[in-house]
Amino acid sequence: MTLWLMAGLLFTPLAWAVLTLLMDFRKGRVVTWLGMLVQLLVSLGLWAVVAGDGGFHYALGGWQAPLGIELRVDGLAVTFVLLTALVAAACGWHASIYLDPAKSWHRYFWPLYWFLWAGLNAVWLGGDLFNLYVGLELISLSAVGLVALGGQAAALRAAIRYLLAALLGSLAYLLGVALIYGQSGSLSLAGIARLTEQSGGDPGLAFALMLMMFGLALKTALFPLHRWLPPAHGIAKSPVSALLSALVVKASFYIAARLWLELGDELGSYALAQGMGLLGGTAVIWGSWRAFLQPKLKQVVAYSSVAQIGYLFLLFPLTWGASEAVSMQAQQGITLQVISHALAKAAMFLAAGNLIMSVGSNRVEALAGVSRFLPFSLFSFGLAGVSLMGLPPSGGFAAKWLLLQASLGSGQWWWLVVLLLGGLLSAGYVFRIYRASFVEDSDIDHFYHPPRSLEVIPMILALLSLGLGLAAESVLSIMALPFEEGGGV
Amino acid sequence: MTSSLLYAFAGVALCGIGLFGFIRLRHLLRKLMAFNLMGSGVFLVMVGLAQRQGEPDPVPQALVLTGIVVAIAATALAVVLIRRYYHLSGQTTLDESPKEPSQ
Numbered sequence: 001m002t003l004w005l006m007a008g009l010l011f012t013p014l015a016w017a018v019l020t021l022l023m024d025f026r027k028g029r030v031v032t033w034l035g036m037l038v039q040l041l042v043s044l045g046l047w048a049v050v051a052g053d054g055g056f057h058y059a060l061g062g063w064q065a066p067l068g069i070e071l072r073v074d075g076l077a078v079t080f081v082l083l084t085a086l087v088a089a090a091c092g093w094h095a096s097i098y099l100d101p102a103k104s105w106h107r108y109f110w111p112l113y114w115f116l117w118a119g120l121n122a123v124w125l126g127g128d129l130f131n132l133y134v135g136l137e138l139i140s141l142s143a144v145g146l147v148a149l150g151g152q153a154a155a156l157r158a159a160i161r162y163l164l165a166a167l168l169g170s171l172a173y174l175l176g177v178a179l180i181y182g183q184s185g186s187l188s189l190a191g192i193a194r195l196t197e198q199s200g201g202d203p204g205l206a207f208a209l210m211l212m213m214f215g216l217a218l219k220t221a222l223f224p225l226h227r228w229l230p231p232a233h234g235i236a237k238s239p240v241s242a243l244l245s246a247l248v249v250k251a252s253f254y255i256a257a258r259l260w261l262e263l264g265d266e267l268g269s270y271a272l273a274q275g276m277g278l279l280g281g282t283a284v285i286w287g288s289w290r291a292f293l294q295p296k297l298k299q300v301v302a303y304s305s306v307a308q309i310g311y312l313f314l315l316f317p318l319t320w321g322a323s324e325a326v327s328m329q330a331q332q333g334i335t336l337q338v339i340s341h342a343l344a345k346a347a348m349f350l351a352a353g354n355l356i357m358s359v360g361s362n363r364v365e366a367l368a369g370v371s372r373f374l375p376f377s378l379f380s381f382g383l384a385g386v387s388l389m390g391l392p393p394s395g396g397f398a399a400k401w402l403l404l405q406a407s408l409g410s411g412q413w414w415w416l417v418v419l420l421l422g423g424l425l426s427a428g429y430v431f432r433i434y435r436a437s438f439v440e441d442s443d444i445d446h447f448y449h450p451p452r453s454l455e456v457i458p459m460i461l462a463l464l465s466l467g468l469g470l471a472a473e474s475v476l477s478i479m480a481l482p483f484e485e486g487g488g489v
Numbered sequence: 490m491t492s493s494l495l496y497a498f499a500g501v502a503l504c505g506i507g508l509f510g511f512i513r514l515r516h517l518l519r520k521l522m523a524f525n526l527m528g529s530g531v532f533l534v535m536v537g538l539a540q541r542q543g544e545p546d547p548v549p550q551a552l553v554l555t556g557i558v559v560a561i562a563a564t565a566l567a568v569v570l571i572r573r574y575y576h577l578s579g580q581t582t583l584d585e586s587p588k589e590p591s592q
Contacts, residue, residue: 137563175531181548
């Protein structure tokens, strides 16, 4: 049973990528719907297995590490696999209606989409540093391809910038991997963690960890390395922006978090932890402020991603040297933040895409009067905004509540300022969009009405993000499932 | 100093030169070459550092092979993007040109 689930999970995206490469857009769309169904069922099945029996190690094809690929299937990984299945299926469904089949280059959307999905699954389940690198590269290359798809010079410029940043980040990460392997002779995350526990902190390994953190922070667009993100996310097609903001930046953060939680206690330092937190906090405030000033709708949403990513980096100070209970609270808060931001931001980008499609312009002022013509999409945008602001009962509220408790519990009250200011500023940029859309003195009275299904998808995602706050307990209980240790060479 | 350490140091030096070029050069193709130089440096570090008791370790060799495949894929994608970008905008750098209409 597990064998089939794992094979389905990893094999389907790669097989579908090759299949859809051979087809035109319309056939690729039908085949993709089938693949999305398979992925959703398999992810749900795996989630149920892990929820029932706990996590396990899985050696792909029976080959043991270090030459084989060893996967670590635990509660956190299956939660993210399921999240990916949900969000990617929603974005793919949206794209299948949103993209114009008459344009021949749109057929390449499907192979890139499936390669992206394959890379994401590989990162969530990866147990050794090198395969995480391969997964990251698969994600970056397909994401860059998606940004550039059918674009003009400005889109290509954004894509090249994104590619260069991603490549530099990967090389820094890979150099860190090389140093760690040279020092410890192991690639498995669990194995390296055991070694450092025995030998204590080592300056060589600490430097390697710093290099990897730098590379991953660049890929996650942590302030001040965020400059590549707004142009790339702003100019891509809306379903692509949704995928990038919701899932792609989370993959590199996930690796950074796993590294930190396994190795941070021995190899990290108070200064490194606080420094990462400070950059994250600055990102929250700077990103929200920039979002408030942007003249284009999708740039507002893209800068909002920079801000929301900043919250994630509070994980570093809140777990370093903290008691078990506080560290657990911080980890749960960050997990909820990842999930709720993924759902809310995907909803927001898809709704923004509908609004832009309707008024035919990407400027915020052009939204005047759209509230009467497209109230449904505007409402989804607002519901997603509620989660970003962190108002109850949304997932964003639950996440920030846990982070707040963790800050107080560890005596680091200064992060409260970030949490409060960030919420206020996000309210600012969401209401700015609303204000623009309620202006009535517009002389435009012809709005294009997008198909109903395009409006339903962001609404579903926004409602999920809102409801996450109510279901937080059960989501977190799966994530924290005990994991049988002992694997990993 | 063993010969394998020499390889590792050469790799670090290559990385440094590559990084300098990657940041300082403006022409996109040169940036790409600098990235490839950096990549070679990383591979050299990987193979050079991992020689235990004078015996070569097969694992990093396998990793470097995979790494080279990834680097080729990335380079190919970058070349295609740069070529298309040059055709559309006539530029070889990422600077915003004033004459282009803002989107």
